[in-house]
Amino acid sequence: ILPLALLLIVFTTKTYLDQNVSPQKIGFRSRTHQQEEYVDRNGIKVVVGHYIGPSVKKLPNASRDMINANDFAPVRGAGKDGRPVVIQPKDLLKMQQLFQINRFNLLASDRIPLNRSLPDVRRKKCRYLYEDYDTYPSSSVIIVFHNEAWSTLFRTVWSVINRSPRELLKEIILVDDASEREFLKTPLDEYVKSLPVTTKVIRNSKRVGLVKARLQGAARSFGEVLVFLDAHCECTRGWLESLLARIKQDRKTVVCPVIDIINDDSFAYVKSFELHWGALNWNLQFRWYTLGGRELKKRKMDTTEPFFTPTMAGGLFAVDREYFQEIGSYDEEMRIWGGENLELSFRIWQCGGKIEIVPCSHVGHLFRKSSPYTFPGGITKTLYSNLARVALVWMDEWAEFYFKFNENARNVRADQNVSSRLELRKRLKCKNFEWYLDNVWTQHFFPKKDRFFGRIKNLEEDLCLIKPLGKLNSNQPTGIAKLNECLKHDMIIEMFVMTKEGFVVTDDSICLDAPEKETDGVKTVRIMACNWANRQKWKYNEKTKEFIHVSNNLCLDVAPSKKYEDGLVITKCMNTDTQKWILEAVPWT
Ligand code: LR7
Ligand code: MN
Structure with a gap:
């Protein structure tokens, strides 16, 4: 079996550790795999590295029937206000079996109503900043999924429906990336007809990966702004208005919400640190770092102001639909999973746009410790090829640095034809990577001629x-x-x-x-x-x-x-x- 080496960023806030919101301490998710874990200076626990999922032998298997069934059975009050779900000891075996299917606690998820309440985690001031929202651009929310659980997928959908002003939400577009589960086929088509917001379903009979799936969604959209979400998110109040407000001010700003944490064991909604911004490391893994020193002081003036981020996590962002096309949408040669977030981030900054995090917009994302699905072709043909493309197109001499220290990418370097993306870079008159390091990510730790x-x-x-x-x-x-x-x-x-x-x-x-x-x-x-x-x-x-x-x-x-x-x-x-x-x-x- 191929180890699912996945770049994985799990961060848990101090509040999470203090409140100890995970009620069931279960021993089956050993963390001794090849990953690093530390608490950074802000008390934030960081786990990063190549995670090789829990040893499958030790876990009870989920049967084919379990995998194909939709056992969504909401219990009144479960997970209310983002609180954790407690599983009784008698259900532990079933819980462990179900956990395997999506690598999160499906039993817990299936007990939480699709429209559960969540705390309003924003700063108070945020509540009054966006009252003129009827002047904002409209949006299409695009959610791509592959073998997602029913409860997480439709809790995402319902959180969008319930917490977005209807005037601003033109449609929801679900793109199925060749899911195999029965309940995601006809039952899903039937169900979406009952939703109070226009919901399109786009199907793929072959696995196309998240980049192509998102592009299919974008091609069929009518909203002025595209909003991308993973298929296991929960939006909180005000999440959409604050994103659209910023794009209205500047259509070349791509905006991200603050990404809160939905705990994979308990489904507790945990507010995360607002001062995180995204960058990367030497392995081209996305990493969160903390706003420090000078920037922090600047921000102290108004903690509701959007702030720059050198990269985005990738799954949750809003972009002007036409601007997205102007800057070259995505690299269509990117397969299955990974790298597209860095490619888009470098491209936006180097080609004249901006990426910002909007502190008044909070969306929860279900963070998992390993990936539940297959990577057709293996991770060298997918993830590492994608990362090789990022380096070859956008990183100039720093691509050499990446290939020198990263054997996996080095091995697939020669297979990449990036000429059309290099043409795009030329056509858009994009700045070079040195400019990005000097001006966008000033606290970078890459080598440079002057150091x-x-x-x-x-x-x-x-x-x-x-x-x-x-x-x-x-x-x-x-x-x-x-x-x-x-x-x-x-x-x-x-x-x-x-x-x-x-x-x-x-x-x-x-x-x-x-x-x-x-x-x-x-x-x-x-x-x-x-x-x-x-x-x-x-x-x-x-x-x-x-x-x-x-x-x-x-x-x-x-x-x-x-x-x-x-x-x-x-x-x-x-x-x-x-x-x-x-x-x-x-x-x-
Ligand atoms: O082949 C695939 N086809 C798909 O449709 C593989 C995935 N997908 C779907 C999947 O069902 C999900 O809805 O694509 C979405 C993202 O996949 P995840 O949830 O497995 O990704 P992730 O949350 O582990 O990883 C992050 O990095 C990815 C790199 O390609 C994507 O950019 C994800 O969108 C991104 N997620 C986030 O940014 C959420 C916050 C994470 C952080 C930090
Ligand atoms: Mn995700």
Whole structure:
């Protein structure tokens, strides 16, 4: 069986952890797969990496009948106001069987009414900002799905119907990407006839992937704005008006709601952090980072104002219908799943548009830990080919960087014909990737001509600084900076960038950090989320080979114990060998 290696971003807010809203702690979803998990400086738990789904052997199988049946059986009050659903111990076996089908708690979902209530999670001010909504452009909501559960699909649909001003909602378009389940065929056609909003159904007999499916929906739409949603979302009050208002002001702005979390175990609706924005990492995985420093201050003025984001998550956004066509909609060669969100993001920014997150718009998305469906052709022919296309079309010399460190993409590079997309780039007179890095994602941590990229080696023992892999202590936002035997091949885990400002950054916006003031007599050096503050500024002295922590004027050193576990410290500069470092540049193009 092919492991479903999926890029997976699950984030859980602090409130979620505090409230402990998941009532049933079930042991069957082990998290020991190849993924990293840490709590960032805002107390947000981040899980990222290649997740290989739960060991199938251990889970009871769902029968074919279970897979094909629609067991939606709402229980009054279940999941009310976004609260979690509690499953009784007697139902646990069935729950586990059903969980497998969609990789979320289908039993819980099937108990929640399609029109459940949700909290109004917006800031108070949002309620009064969009009262002139009858002047806004109209919209078509496009939902593509492949083998979605009935309850999640139609809770998405009903949340749209119930929480969108009817004047602004022209139609809903459901695009079926060759689902196999019986209940999604005739029963669905019959059901949509009863909906109070015009609902079109587009069918595919062969799997086309989400990009083509969305394009089919767009081609059949009449609204002035296209609004895309995944098939397992729940929209809260005001979600649509605030998106449309922004597009009305500027038709070249593509807008995203704040994406809240629908818990995959309990179906609790969990408000997420409003200050997240999207970017990516060295593997071209979408990642959330947090608005920091200067930007935050700017925003403090008005927390309801839309703010820029370098990339979008991909599933939930609104765009002017004509503008979407003008900038080249999607790359139709992208198959099944993945990469299209980065491609669209780079294209919008580089070709004269903008992407923003609208804090007054909140939509919940059901986050899963693994993907339930097949990737025809395997993930190299789908995901990695898509990512190779993103790099080849939009990333200029940084494409070389991506291919150098990502073998999977490198292997499919030659198969890609991207000439029509390169023509589009030329025709639209798009700016280059360097411009994007310098102007849109200023806090990026990619290599560049003006900064160091490579290994940081200790002279005494010929050991390399590494980014701690795997689990960092999940209660603490940090891991101790450690040395490791230098690897023969160029591996991301020992690659660092040192910026002109003196930040020592590695993948996922992780920085070399030391306290500005002494804590308990020791100054342990840590690797933690970049906050671009003085405590993360360093200076390298070419002559003495010392690595100096700027605010303390102390030198980077091996812990006095010299024990591996004790990691690195900063201490008085004495020019000993353990305080000498070599910056070994690694070519990246
Ligand atoms: O072959 C397929 N055909 C489909 O129609 C595969 C998927 N789909 C449908 C599927 O039923 C779903 O409605 O496409 C939609 C997205 O698929 P998901 O839910 O498996 O994707 P995801 O939520 O895991 O992944 C995110 O990244 C994807 C990359 O291609 C898409 O851009 C998703 O829309 C996107 N989801 C979000 O942005 C929601 C917020 C996630 C975050 C952060
Ligand atoms: Mn999704």
